[in-house]
Amino acid sequence: MLTYKAPVADINFLLKDVFGYYSHYQKFPEFEEATPDLVDAIFQECAKFCENELLPLYQSGDKEGCQFDNGVVTTPKGFKEAYQQYVEGGWQSLSHPVEHGGQGLPPSLGMVKSEMMGTANWSWAMYPGLSHGAMNTVETHGTKEQKELYLTRLTEGTWTGTMCLTEPQCGTDLGQVKTKAIPNGDGTYNITGTKIFISAGEHDLTENIIHIVLARLPDAPAGTRGISLFIVPKIQTDQQGNLGEANNVTCGSIEDKMGIKASATAVLNFDNAKGVLIGPENKGLECMFTFMNTARIGTALQGVCSAELAYQNSLIYAKERLSMRSLTGKKNPEQVADPIIVHPDVRKMLMTQKAISEGGRAMIYYAAKLVDEIEMAKTQEEREQADERLGFITPILKAFLTELGLESANHGLQIFGGHGYIKEWGMEQIVRDARISTLYEGTTGIQALDLLGRKILLTRGKSLNNFTKEVLLFCKDKSVLSKNPHKRQMNKFIWPLSKAVANWQQYSLRIALKAKKNRDIVGSASVDYLMYSGYIVMGYFWAQMAQSAYEKLATDVENRDFYRAKIKTAEFYFNRMLPRTKSHAKTMMEDPKTLMQLDQELLSFL
Amino acid sequence: MLTYKAPVADINFLLKDVFGYYSHYQKFPEFEEATPDLVDAIFQECAKFCENELLPLYQSGDKEGCQFDNGVVTTPKGFKEAYQQYVEGGWQSLSHPVEHGGQGLPPSLGMVKSEMMGTANWSWAMYPGLSHGAMNTVETHGTKEQKELYLTRLTEGTWTGTMCLTEPQCGTDLGQVKTKAIPNGDGTYNITGTKIFISAGEHDLTENIIHIVLARLPDAPAGTRGISLFIVPKIQTDQQGNLGEANNVTCGSIEDKMGIKASATAVLNFDNAKGVLIGPENKGLECMFTFMNTARIGTALQGVCSAELAYQNSLIYAKERLSMRSLTGKKNPEQVADPIIVHPDVRKMLMTQKAISEGGRAMIYYAAKLVDEIEMAKTQEEREQADERLGFITPILKAFLTELGLESANHGLQIFGGHGYIKEWGMEQIVRDARISTLYEGTTGIQALDLLGRKILLTRGKSLNNFTKEVLLFCKDKSVLSKNPHKRQMNKFIWPLSKAVANWQQYSLRIALKAKKNRDIVGSASVDYLMYSGYIVMGYFWAQMAQSAYEKLATDVENRDFYRAKIKTAEFYFNRMLPRTKSHAKTMMEDPKTLMQLDQELLSFL
Structure with missing residues (x-):
């Protein structure tokens, strides 16, 4: 149950x-x-x-x-x-x-x-x-x-x-x-x-x-x-x-x-x-x-929902299930074994789930604010500005969050071991339910084409620049000591984030130049590009959450544990998840040749 | 059907x-x-x-x-x-x-x-x-x-x-x-x-x-x-x-x-x-x-089986299903749309499936030869040697191939779009069936601990050295022109493979040194380390298959298409899949701190 x-x-x-x-x-x-x-x-x-x-x-x-x-x-x-x-x-x-x-x-x-x-x-x-x-x-x-x-x-x-x-x-x-x-x-x-x-x-x-x-x-x-x-x-x-x-x-x-x-x-x-x-x-x-963006964000939400439900339940199980001993010595000596939460790999899955559901929630709420602004815009210009921002992040949210929601659901199943595969526990259902989310409202591949083809190339990078400007402003703001008493602690997020954003802009430009010669690169780079972008966008929100947590630590004494946990999860994200950009960056820049050179007829010999 | x-x-x-x-x-x-x-x-x-x-x-x-x-x-x-x-x-x-x-x-x-x-x-x-x-x-x-x-x-x-x-x-x-x-x-x-x-x-x-x-x-x-x-x-x-x-x-x-x-x-x-x-x-x-290795390889096989079944069926569908036009111009002008196989991202999924099922098959057959040798060994020494080699690659095969088999099954479902989610087509069944394979006969996490804890650290790298020696011998052999008329063509595989193997050895040593100070790194690095190792091992077999294909191209005129396809798939593998090692290498070398520093109690605030 x-x-x-x-x-x-x-x-x-x-x-x-x-x-x-x-x-x-x-x-x-x-x-x-x-x-x-x-x-x-x-x-x-x-x-x-x-x-x-x-x-x-x-x-x-x-x-x-x-x-x-x-x-x-x-x-x-x-x-x-x-x-x-x-x-x-x-x-x-x-x-x-x-x-x-x-x-x-x-x-x-x-x-x-x-x-x-x-x-x-x-x-x-x-x-x-x-x-x-x-x-x-x-x-x-x-x-x-x-x-x-x-x-x-x-x-x-x-x-x-x-x-x-x-x-x-x-x-x-x-x-x-x-x-x-x-x-x-x-x-x-x-x-x-x-x-x-x-x-x-x-x-x-x-x-x-x-x-x-x-x-x-x-x-x-x-x-x-x-x-x-x-x-x-x-x-x-x-x-x-x-x-x-x-x-x-x-x-x-x-x-x-x-x-x-x-x-x-x-x-x-x-x-x-x-x-x-x-x-x-x-x-x-x-x-x-007209409502494609809101519909797609409504589906992106499923990623957060799957991640959250899987996380809450695997966390409970990981604290209860006893198996083996910690590599650093018994943590639970009075019992027959330690709870599996002591094992670093189980921890890694749990922290990944936590980072996905909380980071994903932040991404959704950021988009939801834009939806408010579009609905309430007083002028056409205001509406268009908010709409452009929303249009840019929508395919990222839809594809990235549903892919990660599915990942979290799978971690949940995995944490339960063989029991995760049994219907009674409910964990496999989360995986099966989450699996639709990368398909409907436009598959991951379609979102990726929308992002790279329409939102990047068609606007000549304008939407990306608007978004990265916002991120870099945040980075600049938070790294000025006079403005931010938490500057020193924030550097561990601000530096890699600034660097990631600079790379993002550069890679985008290089892909745009390549695409002029060979349109196939839009399709061959797109999914890697989207996932790459997603990790940077989520990094931005983790940095924001860390900043807010540092601020609240000083004033909200009662909930310090909450803020500390938030900061440590941000550290986890930057340490263990943001580096996933590396492989995506490498493969998205490759020539489409190795994908396309094989004639259809030669794809199998049966 | x-x-x-x-x-x-x-x-x-x-x-x-x-x-x-x-x-x-x-x-x-x-x-x-x-x-x-x-x-x-x-x-x-x-x-x-x-x-x-x-x-x-x-x-x-x-x-x-x-x-x-x-x-x-x-x-x-x-x-x-x-x-x-x-x-x-x-x-x-x-x-x-x-x-x-x-x-x-x-x-x-x-x-x-x-x-x-x-x-x-x-x-x-x-x-x-x-x-x-x-x-x-x-x-x-x-x-x-x-x-x-x-x-x-x-x-x-x-x-x-x-x-x-x-x-x-x-x-x-x-x-x-x-x-x-x-x-x-x-x-x-x-x-x-x-x-x-x-x-x-x-x-x-x-x-x-x-x-x-x-x-x-x-x-x-x-x-x-x-x-x-x-x-x-x-x-x-x-x-x-x-x-x-x-x-x-x-x-x-x-x-x-x-x-x-x-x-x-x-x-x-x-x-x-x-x-x-x-x-x-x-x-x-x-x-x-006694039979853990063979039992685990029998389960690793499920990865290849899932990958193959998913691949064969998604290939058929990708050639038949008409949707949208190729970004480089109509490929099927007499029809209402092009078959989805023209789209680079669909191609990427298909090529990934092909690389997994053929690369995985090679890995299994390599292990099967060792099983023959163990069974038929004339001396205790022969048996032990073959057994040690088999013991080293077994956790890699079990975890890496089942994870990749599941990936291939998911690509298959994804290629079918919404239809992939419907039972009638059978694609979702392959995903559900494949999902058990990363759990039974030792989860991916357990295989990873076996690899890094027992097979690397406990042998002080001996098993790894024996395996890499074999790979480097192949690399050396194939890059000597007098021995190998295909040297020039093989360089595109031999160079990155040699480099990857050198990195593998170095990283392993560094992890071993770190583990002396903090045992938790064994658990925190293990799954990344296993996947990292898996991509290199599969790269070795793709290079071997390419070499054999070059050799056969010259003599077996009738089946040239088969060998050409094999070489191009090897190119795809080195171009698009081997780079996945980059992210794993980065995260496996990180301190376990960000995984472990958060008290269990602070993992949720509900």
Whole structure:
């Protein structure tokens, strides 16, 4: 049976001490209610719900899975009740605008909520989670009527939403979408086609499901420029939302998957299903991608959730399980053996997990602040600036954190030894559940192309420069003694970080020059480049956390142990994880030749 | 539905061209039957059995799993029939001595057989696979009567065997074993205790199962020095092997696991079960560990099997799946998109898989040759020499190849994108099945301690020096132009390999010096050190394969493509995989302080 306690101390440290979230909230009158007291109360309630309601359904949900019977999907026992509690608690509306029934709290708080819920039960959290994409789409691109009809109910949580992109022949390459939309002349369209991998595409949690569907109008241009976006409800309604006839959307089956088994992944057959256009004709991809960054950060979060859940449980086990003696002498002489936490390699795995979950959380909260800023921007310029920063770090967060979340989950399993492989303990489930995260919302390879191709080369390094400027400013600031009484202690972080950033800029430039001669280097360097970048970005946040911890050590005597632990974890990170950049740096600079020179036909001789 | 074709061309290249297996066989009169013709015929039959009988049961076996009902275990449909075919084909006896019904072929050929069967269906292959440990134990430590009774039937395959080590409170730390053996005064013992994680511990494939059990005699010394080894049959028999009463060994349950679901992992309750001692009293661990190297190499093999199966299937998919266009221009203009194999990152994953499975196979076959030499050694000195070499590379093979096998399986899943996560395609099963391999037969951490603690520090570097001497001799030999017409082409491998070996020696020495001051460095450096060593060892075999390929290019015109592909894969390995040593080298040399300085209590604040 797995354990989960919401890491409220760490969350508060980030919000208050590292990122100054409360002064950030005060900048926006809309967020004036987000005071420390209210937020604390919310976190307490949220933690209780996650620990008491969601976590107990985590393993049982996996065991039962979703049941499919003739188009009807039944979620595992307890899922529906938990969802009702969630709706009654107003959790879905937490960070959505007041005018459609939301509570108007900042998106960043929604991210903290999602983290807690996602850690306690990722599969369950996907049902309300998927709604956010639909809500954002309707809010930004919908008409007044569409908002009144759909958005209010999605915000309440009485209906959920989906995003229907993938088809059997295409996932990443959406230009291949074949689903058709034929206008009926009355403002409605008949949608026909098959969508697959639709998370929360069918379930028994709510009375209706609102599908946001990519489809082609007649005579639309080929490829990505001919795709429009439609709202297609599972059950047709009148404008007041009264349920009418079922629409012609049927769930053909649900997938039997490696993990996230309690999350229904539907095949949806649209057979002249009634829908309405949302956003301009043929601009469906642009509309859908308005929220690509937030959706991807929502998936990056899974890396932190997997890492945290695995860490908490392997830590408990490592303190309890007795095996062998410490190489430096018995630590537990009255017992038959020492707890495995005394063994340096077990320690290394635990510290790696800790560094991933805390470092990853910092990266997510940094991004969440940018999401607040985008949402609340007063000017187009402000919005664009924040959006550019968010766009730059999004692929890094998505790919790097999900890869590291999977690593942490695997360390967790490994710490349990053979027991980690047995379902009962729950550790293998974390690995199976985490494994999807490097695939959906754009694979690691796709994120890496986005980073190197679009965010670096296409902007001629501008986004990178903006980010590195911020890091170097931090480094400069913290290494000036008059400004920073902790300068001497911070040097161990500031020096390697400054050096890493300088290398990052240089390597990026060199790759850009090489790419002019051979485009294949963009693909051959990309994943190494992304992971390389990720370790530096995480290093920046570890340095920030260390700085804040040094500052608090002096004033917050009660919690000194917390700050000391933070600093020592930062030391671990710089000592043991940042050096992983070395191999990535070496291989990303290599010529693509050794990848590409072998003819396809010569790849096997069977 | 997964595909598997036995890679006979690659197997023959290693046996004939790289390792000169046939002149090796001719050194031993016992192996004179192992001619190329006979071996080819065996491989053909074996490939047929694997491709036609075992592979089709791979996915269905996972889906069905083993059934447990009141102590009785039923294997998945088809498993029993396949096992009968296996026994009838004489496969179990292939490489076991003639005097007990074996065919007397070299152990190395048994390894090739195990590779093919293990790739087609690892779970199935575990049933006969586990018998080998019991057979080796009885053969070496058993009395004449024990051999006549047990060994002949195990060799036929009409009975199978197990190794019962692990108990709930201990796996690695066998000094904690509690199972008791009380002498009955008539040469038999009553064995009482609980053993867990017993692979093939209960099943319906054979009429009897012979358990080799670790247990303590009354008044035995505490810890590892008080453990003896017993033979405990599931069904009692007379000396002629006629089945009598059931013994008091019951299967309490089988584990519900992440993978290898078709392999029954039993909890066995011994309740005054009748057994006989094998080997000297209190020397059970020594006796059992006689075959630790071969057992571990048998597990290392799983890395190659996972890598190969994942590679073959992701290669097929990468050639078929159409998505996006090549960055260097359309490669498939008549179709809607290019096959994903044109994308450099997909290529990188495929080439990594290829390098792992072919490089790993070479490492296994190198070890298999040493196993032949140990078995056939004429003098104690010869045996010890081969044994020392095998002991040195065993932990490297076990940990490095299983970690890389898992990596390859994960690349396979990743290449399939979202489809990789769906059970139907089989790719996620390879990941789940592979995941056990870094745990059983000693985790990666345990292998790493064995390598650095025992094989490096305890021998004062002797084993390492013997191995590096061999590598440097190869390097020297291949870089002398008069000896090697391919010198110029080989330099690209020889130089980095020589340099890597020099570094390996230096780093090892430095770690040894550090370890004198702080024992914790053995544990903190060990896994990095093992992986670092693994990449160099695999580099050595890639260089050897490249050299053989250059030689064959000149003479074997028909198969030039094969040799060219081999050389280009070697180039890939040196270019993209060997540089992974850089990060491992950096972190393994760090002080253990950052791992150990944080008090256990400060590892979380919840």
